[in-house]
Amino acid sequence: MxxxxxxxxxxxxxxxxxxxxxxELSIGKVVDDSWAEPMGPTPMPSLxxxxxxxxxxxxxxxxxxxxxxxxxxxxxxxxCDLTAxxxxxxxxxxGAQSSRIVLLACSIGAATHTGHARHVVDHLIxxxxxRHPIDVGGLNVKVEAPVTRLVTGIRxxxxxxxxxxxxxxxTQITHCLSAAHTGQEGNNLDFESKAFHAGMxxxxxxxxxxxxxxxxxxxxxxxxxxxxxxxGIGTVxxxxxxxxxxxxxxxxxxxIIDYMKDSGLADKMEVVGLCCTAFDNTRYYxxxxxxxxxxxxxxxxxxxxxxxxxxxxxxxxxDMFNEAERVKAPxxxxxxxxxxxxxxxxxxxxxxIVADLVSGKVxxxxxxxxxxxxxxxxxxxxxxxxxxxxxxxxxxxxxxxxLAKTCRQCxxxxxxxxxDLKIPAALKAATEGNIAPLTELYEECIGCGRCEExxxxxxxxxxxxxxxxxxxxxxxxxxxxxxxxxxxxVEIRNVGSPIVLGEIPGILAVVGCANxxxxxxxxxxxxxxxxxxxxxxxxxxxxxxxxxxxxxDEGKTLYEEFTGTFEAxxxxxxxxxxxxxxxxxxxxxxxxxxxxxxxxxxYEEIADYIHNRVGAVGLAWGxxxxxxxxxxxxxxxxxxPVLVGPHxxxxxxxxxxxxxxxxxxxxxxARTGDKVNIGPAPEHLFQTVETPQExxxxxxxxxxxxxxxxxxxxxxxxxxxxxxxxxYGVMPPDLHLFVRTMADVPxxxxxxxxxxxxxxxxxxTVIPDPTLLPRMIRKKKE
Amino acid sequence: xxxxxxxxxxxxxxxxxxxxxxxxVAVAMIKKAARPILIVxxxxxxxxxxxxQLIEYIIDFAKASKVPVVATAHMVGEFLKRGYEPAGFMxxxxxxxxxxxxxxxxxxxxxxxxxxxxxxxPYYMEALIxxxxxxxxxxxxxxxxxxxxxxxxxxxxxxxxxxEWASNLKVMxxxxxxxxx
Ligand code: SF4
Ligand code: SF4
Ligand code: SF4
Numbered sequence: 016m017x018x019x020x021x022x023x024x025x026x027x028x029x030x031x032x033x034x035x036x037x038x039e040l041s042i043g044k045v046v047d048d049s050w051a052e053p054m055g056p057t058p059m060p061s062l063x064x065x066x067x068x069x070x071x072x073x074x075x076x077x078x079x080x081x082x083x084x085x086x087x088x089x090x091x092x093x094x095c096d097l098t099a100x101x102x103x104x105x106x107x108x109x110g111a112q113s114s115r116i117v118l119l120a121c122s123i124g125a126a127t128h129t130g131h132a133r134h135v136v137d138h139l140i141x142x143x144x145x146r147h148p149i150d151v152g153g154l155n156v157k158v159e160a161p162v163t164r165l166v167t168g169i170r171x172x173x174x175x176x177x178x179x180x181x182x183x184x185x186t187q188i189t190h191c192l193s194a195a196h197t198g199q200e201g202n203n204l205d206f207e208s209k210a211f212h213a214g215m216x217x218x219x220x221x222x223x224x225x226x227x228x229x230x231x232x233x234x235x236x237x238x239x240x241x242x243x244x245x246x247g248i249g250t251v252x253x254x255x256x257x258x259x260x261x262x263x264x265x266x267x268x269x270x271i272i273d274y275m276k277d278s279g280l281a282d283k284m285e286v287v288g289l290c291c292t293a294f295d296n297t298r299y300y301x302x303x304x305x306x307x308x309x310x311x312x313x314x315x316x317x318x319x320x321x322x323x324x325x326x327x328x329x330x331x332x333x334d335m336f337n338e339a340e341r342v343k344a345p346x347x348x349x350x351x352x353x354x355x356x357x358x359x360x361x362x363x364x365x366x367x368i369v370a371d372l373v374s375g376k377v378x379x380x381x382x383x384x385x386x387x388x389x390x391x392x393x394x395x396x397x398x399x400x401x402x403x404x405x406x407x408x409x410x411x412x413x414x415x416x417x418l419a420k421t422c423r424q425c426x427x428x429x430x431x432x433x434x435d436l437k438i439p440a441a442l443k444a445a446t447e448g449n450i451a452p453l454t455e456l457y458e459e460c461i462g463c464g465r466c467e468e469x470x471x472x473x474x475x476x477x478x479x480x481x482x483x484x485x486x487x488x489x490x491x492x493x494x495x496x497x498x499x500x501x502x503x504x505v506e507i508r509n510v511g512s513p514i515v516l517g518e519i520p521g522i523l524a525v526v527g528c529a530n531x532x533x534x535x536x537x538x539x540x541x542x543x544x545x546x547x548x549x550x551x552x553x554x555x556x557x558x559x560x561x562x563x564x565x566x567x568d569e570g571k572t573l574y575e576e577f578t579g580t581f582e583a584x585x586x587x588x589x590x591x592x593x594x595x596x597x598x599x600x601x602x603x604x605x606x607x608x609x610x611x612x613x614x615x616x617x618y619e620e621i622a623d624y625i626h627n628r629v630g631a632v633g634l635a636w637g638x639x640x641x642x643x644x645x646x647x648x649x650x651x652x653x654x655x656p657v658l659v660g661p662h663x664x665x666x667x668x669x670x671x672x673x674x675x676x677x678x679x680x681x682x683x684x685a686r687t688g689d690k691v692n693i694g695p696a697p698e699h700l701f702q703t704v705e706t707p708q709e710x711x712x713x714x715x716x717x718x719x720x721x722x723x724x725x726x727x728x729x730x731x732x733x734x735x736x737x738x739x740x741x742x743y744g745v746m747p748p749d750l751h752l753f754v755r756t757m758a759d760v761p762x763x764x765x766x767x768x769x770x771x772x773x774x775x776x777x778x779x780t781v782i783p784d785p786t787l788l789p790r791m792i793r794k795k796k797e
Numbered sequence: 798x799x800x801x802x803x804x805x806x807x808x809x810x811x812x813x814x815x816x817x818x819x820x821x822v823a824v825a826m827i828k829k830a831a832r833p834i835l836i837v838x839x840x841x842x843x844x845x846x847x848x849x850q851l852i853e854y855i856i857d858f859a860k861a862s863k864v865p866v867v868a869t870a871h872m873v874g875e876f877l878k879r880g881y882e883p884a885g886f887m888x889x890x891x892x893x894x895x896x897x898x899x900x901x902x903x904x905x906x907x908x909x910x911x912x913x914x915x916x917x918x919p920y921y922m923e924a925l926i927x928x929x930x931x932x933x934x935x936x937x938x939x940x941x942x943x944x945x946x947x948x949x950x951x952x953x954x955x956x957x958x959x960x961e962w963a964s965n966l967k968v969m970x971x972x973x974x975x976x977x978x
Contacts, residue, residue: 079894081925082932085810098812099932109932430805435920469805532919664890664922671894675901703890705922706839708871713888743886744874 050170055617058168059183062190062212065652068619069208071787072626072654075679076670076700078207080113083667087112090197105197114206115195117644117668121213122191124645127329128593129184129220130352131264134328136177136223138266138385139231145175151229152237155503158608161600162222166215168616174230177223184223187216214648215618221646222596228265229500234298239506239580239587241499244297246305246563247491248320251285256400257320258392259344260288261312261335262327263592265295267349270389271325272300284396289315290330291556291591297497298590305495307564308529308557310637313462314481316342318488319408322396323372325388328352329592330528330640336379342408345372345395346379349388357381369394409482410475412450419445419479421472428466428476433662434459434532438466438476450483457484458534495563496574498555498590502601504608506581510551511609515628517727519583520734521718522551524598525558527635527643530662535561537660537707538636542573542586544711548734549583550718555595558636559588595646599653602629618652619788626654627682627785630718630731632697634710636660647701656697656717658710663703670700674749682721684783688792691783693721694752708742715739716747721785725758733761751775755782800955803945807924812931814946814953820968823940826952827862827969830912830938832903835859836892837883838918839870846963851917854966856881858942861973864914865904867892872917889918893926897933909937915950916942924949942966 057064087103088094095103102108107115139147149171151159158164160171163180171177191213194200200209228234235241251257260268268286275281287304288296289312296303306315309330316324316338324339328350332338336355339346348355360368360380365387371377372395382388410418419442428438436459441452457480466476481488513519523545525538538561546552554562563572577586581601589597606624607614614621625631633650635643638659644666647657651670659666673679674695681690696719704710715735723731732753739747751772754760756779760768786792800816802808817823827833841852852875859866865884868876873886885904887895895901896913903910913930915923923941927949930939940952944962947953954965 077894079890079897079929080933081893081929083925083928085812085928085932096811097932098810099935427805430803433804433921435804661919661922664925667925669890669894671890673894673898675895699890702888703922705870705889705919709839709869709888712871742871742874744877748886 050615052613052615054168055613055615057618058616060166060212060618062187062194062209065212065618066208068622069211069652070204072651072700073204073207073670076672078110078114078203079669079671080110081664081667082109082113083665085109107201110203111201111206113668114203114210115200117666118191118206118210118213119195120641120644120666121210121217121648122188122195123641124643125184125191125213125217125220126188127642128217128224128645129181129188131328131593132220132224132227133181133185134264135266136174136181136227139227140174143174143231145173147174147231149173149176149226149230150236151226151501152503155505156237156501157504158604158614160222160226161603161607161614162218162596164614165603165616165618165621166219171226174227177227180219180223184216184220187212191216210648211652214645214650215652217645218596218599218649221593222600224593225500225590225596228295232265232269232299234295235497235499237501237503238499239578241497241579242301243494243574244301244303244305244497246307246493246495246560248306248315248318248488249490249492250304251287251306251320253320255283255285256322256396257285257287258323258325258396259306259315259321260286260292260296260325260327261290262331262350262353263291263329264327264350265292265299267325267327267385267388268292268296269299270385270387271392272296272303272389274386274389274393278393280393280397284393292327294498294556294559294591301497305560307491308535308560310461310529313338313464313477314488316344317409317478317481319403319406322400322403323347323392325349325392326353326355329642340378343375343403343406345399347388347392348379348381349383349385351383354381355379359383361387365390365394369398373398409478409485412482415450415453415479415482416445416448418474419443422446422474423472425471427469427471431465431469433463433465434461436460442474453479453483456480457487458536461530491564493564493566494572494574495560496579496588498588498594499579500590500594501597502581502604504604507601507604507608510582511605513583514605514630515609515722517630517720517723517731520548520550520630520731521714522553522602522629522631523714524553524555524631524633525562525636526555526595526598526633526646527558527638528640529557529561529637530639531561531637532661535564538562539565539573541634541636541707541710541714543567545714546573546577546584546586551581551583552577552586553589553598553601554586555589555598556592562586592642592646599649602631602653602655605629620791622653623786623788623791626787628720628722629655630720630723631655632714632717633657634714635663636710638663651700654700656699657701658704658713658717659701660710661703661705669702671702672698672700674698674752682783682785682787683789683792684781685786685791685793686784687794689783691781691785693783693785695749696721696753712738712742719753721783725756725782728753728755728759729761732759733764736761736764746771751777755780800946802948803956804920804924807921807948809948813948814950816946817940817952817954820965821972823942823952824969824972826912826938826940827864827914832908832910833864833912833914834867834903834910835864835914835916836867836869836889836918837872837916838889838923839872840917840919841872842875844917846959852876852879854963854970855916858966858970861970863973867904869918889922889926893929896930896937899936911936912938912940914940914942920945923947
């Protein structure tokens with residue numbers, strides 16, 4: 016490929032053994048370049064290749080920093096006090112330091128997904144061979160890896176091809192991380208650009224992981240009708256042995272499910288999951304069950320439902336060995352990245368390990384062979400379940416009442432609770448026999464356990480809340496659609512035009528973790544609101560679980576109420592965290608398949624297209640992780656705005672446009688080369704919203720794009736106005752900024768809006784063929 | 798009454814808010830300010846004191862002090878429902894971002910605020926915005942009217958009870974011309 020040092024291309028050569036045609040050699044690798052699409056300008060971009068593009072975005076969406084810490088303590092010159100403009104010993108100021116933290120977060124996120132991808136690809140190559148074909152949707156998905164094609168210029172056809180892609184990602188992540196060393200980058204915007212780079216690489220890493228597992232493990236292949244999966248602890252038959260898998264990497268779970276099936280135990284056991292492993296288990300085996308999002312780990316371990324806990328990687332509570340030991344559930348750590356301090360028993364006979372775990376001789380083991388994980392987990396669960404069933408794990412209500420009397424009302428629990436939950440008041444009520452206030456905390460508690468850490472009398476506050484909410488917990492019986500994977504090419508063809516013209520008012524991607532400010536219901540409400548308004552609603556990860564955890568008046572979950580097709584009014588679950596790449600992939604495919612923009616190594620043009628034309632917005636209502644940061648960063652570089660819920664403010668840097676600065680909102684009209692003011696569309700690239708009401712108004716507004724036709728714009732405006740009036744009680748004060756011609760004005764509100772426009776001194780403008788790239792101008796001005 | 802941050806881990810390094818031990822101190826600073834502004838967050842309808850919502854205390858205070866109000870999130874609708882029109886409304890991030898821009902000329906276009914009062918945002922969000930202002934708006938003074946100590950503000954009440962909060966807000970209101978009740 017073009018990026019390799021040694022590159023030989025032979026069009027035709029006669030040898031003693033025959034004729035060689037179209038052979039390219041790069042560092043010993045045979046590269047089949049049968050892909051007819053010519054290479055674009057930026058295959059495998061380096062740290063700075065797309066810097067100009069990033070600066071265009073960062074110039075419009077300037078960082079607003081909210082430092083979470085005034086100090087830097089990264090090297091031994093520190094601690095340095097960076098308060099209010101002071102520079103550290105290395106010369107860094109707080110703006111650059113804040114952006115360095117963003118870069119670190121995004122690099123960690125990208126490394127995590129890419130490391131995950133590397134593990135999955137290596138394992139699957141070992142099992143299925145390098146030549147195993149990539150197939151994510153048969154004939155329905157010809158553009159099998161849009162992100163990879165766009166970024167690297169590689170069209171992967173086999174598992175082996177993914178190794179080249181990963182090699183590139185790994186190199187770039189190393190460079191990103193190295194830029195965070197003391198005395199490397201010092202400018203905040205350069206840090207930001209590198210964070211964007213890490214985000215872009217992250218999307219590639221995620222795509223590689225997901226297309227590898229879809230191609231080999233028989234996951235749903237771009238299937239709008241992927242099966243509905245049972246979700247909630249109420250769906251689990253706890254009279255059977257229960258294996259609980261927590262994390263993100265399906266490989267050990269595949270070992271479990273295969274062993275269970277091969278031993279004829281499929282009907283006799285339950286395999287349940289938390290977080291993304293739950294999703295990928297159900298993509299592999301539709302009788303696996305989803306218990307819930309990441310934040311419920313403590314809840315379900317303390318609830319005592321798991322007979323064996325299998326931990327793979329990412330977002331696993333790091334004290335899980337302690338917690339599981341308390342309820343006498345043996346733990347199997349199954350990832351090199353998360354050994355939990357356990358002894359490596361990979362090479363010991365399975366039965367020996369089983370005996371040690373069942374007898375309680377050891378609380379947990381590390382096993383790095385997924386097949387052995389399967390055998391041990393199944394055997395242990397079978398043997399230990401009858402013993403564990405006799406155990407009482409949660410305190411009884413009368414015990415809680417008695418213990419609550421020892422509470423000193425010191426408030427430390429509340430002051431340590433990220434949700435500021437009124438625990439002391441709830442305990443006071445409990446002493447009077449009123450458990451209701453404690454039960455009310457169940458929905459909002461995110462299960463972090465911080466309250467218990469500070470309690471001077473060591474009250475098991477989280478367990479009290481779980482017990483008080485037990486009734487709700489065991490009644491949780493919902494349905495979630497299994498992750499469908501990619502969006503089909505034909506679906507893109509069907510909706511490409513209405514999306515780009517604005518007639519489908521937007522694509523809302525509700526993604527990410529479950530660090531919600533007030534429970535998961537807000538996610539459901541937001542998804543339903545926009546599905547009813549006929550936006551395309553795409554979900555993934557823990558948000559996809561929350562979206563399915565509530566029901567409408569007819570008792571239907573979202574996934575039953577709406578279709579799973581990528582169409583107006585559809586609610587799709589693409590799958591686990593790594594499946595987020597399909598959301599970026601869908602936007603890229605709109606540019607490529609519908610608009611026929613060249614894809615291969617052509618990042619800037621495609622991002623420019625998406626930013627100006629595809630009315631997509633991401634909402635990570637409960638985002639908490641570094642992975643969520645890198646996922647967001649991947650969307651930023653594509654020019655797609657991302658909203659986070661209130662806890663997301665702790666990412667400590669927003670990317671905010673200024674609608675009060677008209678000079679910030681100019682684009683080129685590609686037809687004429689004229690500069691045209693397009694208004695604040697979209698207004699922000701990264702923003703924290705405080706309440707679900709604010710989120711809904713912001714979503715409608717952030718779907719507006721310069722390219723909207725008058726018809727599309729009037730549809731988008733009517734949603735924006737309607738939501739604004741409903742939640743804010745008034746017309747949007749910035750309405751005039753989004754009206755280009757009178758045809759944009761929704762018919763039913765013509766008189767009211769005309770009066771507003773007149774009062775604001777509004778002037779008609781043109782609808783451009785918008786671009787931020789001078790090279791896209793077709794007719795240069797003299 | 799201790800001057801520890803309400804959320805225990807929300808500590809500041811070398812620059813910590815001065816405690817407001819009496820409402821008169823806050824009143825004096827507000828009276829001295831040429832261009833104060835009051836930012837009101839979504840807890841305005843979530844917090845109750847003596848049977849009234851925080852937003853009602855704020856309306857009384859804003860009417861008496863004539864400090865222009867910026868409502869964040871969906872609070873504008875809540876103000877309007879109660880017959881009070883805030884001077885502006887925008888997301889909490891947007892007002893923070895404008896306050897760190899020295900060229901921003903305020904809601905009325907007549908000059909950058911010199912004092913920003915905050916009340917009723919989720920504690921951690923308010924802490925972060927105040928931190929942003931501490932670092933990037935060195936000429937701006939910030940005061941929180943919450944009953945929770947915010948170390949990143951210039952001035953903050955210490956952690957206090959709901960009764961103390963209600964009393965502080967009422968006293969502050971009464972100190973302005975035409976003050977409440
Ligand atoms: S990296 Fe720079 S700012 Fe941080 S501790 Fe070292 S010298 Fe100080
Ligand atoms: S476990 Fe729940 S109640 Fe305890 S601090 Fe965390 S969120 Fe608050
Ligand atoms: S920390 Fe413990 S003793 Fe203090 S109020 Fe909370 S539960 Fe009571």
